[in-house]
Amino acid sequence: MVERLNSSEREAVLEALGIDQWRLRSVAPITNAPTTDGPDDADESDRATTDTQPAEVLIESDAPVIDWSLLRHNVKRCTKCRLHETRTQAVFGVGAESAQMMVVGEAPGAEEDRRGEPFVGRAGQMLDAMLKAIGIERSTVFIANVIKCRPPQNRDPRADEVEACTDYLEAQIRHVNPDVILAVGRVAAQHLLGSTETLGRLRVQRDLHAYGVPVLVTYHPAYLLRTPVQKARAWEDLKRLRQMIGAVQ
Numbered sequence: 641m642v643e644r645l646n647s648s649e650r651e652a653v654l655e656a657l658g659i660d661q662w663r664l665r666s667v668a669p670i671t672n673a674p675t676t677d678g679p680d681d682a683d684e685s686d687r688a689t690t691d692t693q694p695a696e697v698l699i700e701s702d703a704p705v706i707d708w709s710l711l712r713h714n715v716k717r718c719t720k721c722r723l724h725e726t727r728t729q730a731v732f733g734v735g736a737e738s739a740q741m742m743v744v745g746e747a748p749g750a751e752e753d754r755r756g757e758p759f760v761g762r763a764g765q766m767l768d769a770m771l772k773a774i775g776i777e778r779s780t781v782f783i784a785n786v787i788k789c790r791p792p793q794n795r796d797p798r799a800d801e802v803e804a805c806t807d808y809l810e811a812q813i814r815h816v817n818p819d820v821i822l823a824v825g826r827v828a829a830q831h832l833l834g835s836t837e838t839l840g841r842l843r844v845q846r847d848l849h850a851y852g853v854p855v856l857v858t859y860h861p862a863y864l865l866r867t868p869v870q871k872a873r874a875w876e877d878l879k880r881l882r883q884m885i886g887a888v889q
Contacts, residue, residue: 648689669679700862706814708737711815712732715721721789721801721803723801726789726792727790729798730791731753731757731788733782733812736779736780736781736782739783739816740780740781741766741776741780741820742784742812742818742822743781743782744832745785746785746786746792746827746828747785747787747827749761750787750790750845754792756783758783764861766862767783767861774882782818784810785828786832787804788805788808789801797827802831810851813850817888819853819854819884820854820856821853821854821855822856823855823856825839826842829842833850839857839859842857858874858878
């Protein structure tokens with residue numbers, strides 16, 4: 641799944657990102673700059689035809705086989721929380737159904753809600769470039785969010801909304817059965833790890849696991865677009881991710 645890039649290819653990828661000096665340097669502290677563009681990792685927020693028919697019963701959590709089509713159907717028709725009243729469509733996830741790696745964010749933003757796919761637009765392009773920089777193509781991973789419907793104004797998901805979607809995400813993780821999960825942003829990391837630690841602390845911790853799968857935590861791509869000074873730290877995370885993947889191949 642992972643293609644090793646030579647130094648000139650990697651430099652070309654990083655230059656295309658507009659981050660031609662991804663080197664460790666003194667970094668400004670993370671700040672809580674408000675935005676309408678996507679998640680804020682400082683305090684972090686990652687950030688569809690309303691269907692009022694009740695969702696079918698989700699497959700039991702201990703079921704040995706998960707019906708992927710039924711799971712997708714359940715998410716599409718879900719009315720377990722009030723977000724279904726304001727969504728355009730639920731955003732199930734995208735990518736390889738059986739993948740070595742999963743990327744988990746927080747929630748769909750406006751463009752994701754419109755298109756029905758996670759991580760599109762500028763943040764999606766940044767995520768694609770981050771993965772490409774370590775030799776990973778978007779099509780080879782599975783990408784999903786903690787919650788499947790967009791919170792209004794890209795606010796943080798509420799506890800009841802996260803709880804309503806937990807079974808869906810857990811079922812996706814069990815079905816995809818990844819070797820590694822990349823958690824992008826504070827909300828996704830805290831939910832997966834059952835933690836209240838800050839993003840900064842979770843980033844540097846080792847041996848993190850969710851549902852028995854190793855987890856690596858990094859900044860959300862939307863945050864990196866707004867705070868380019870943190871790209872040096874994100875690059876260190878990506879190099880660790882590459883090592884983790886290599887260790888299980």
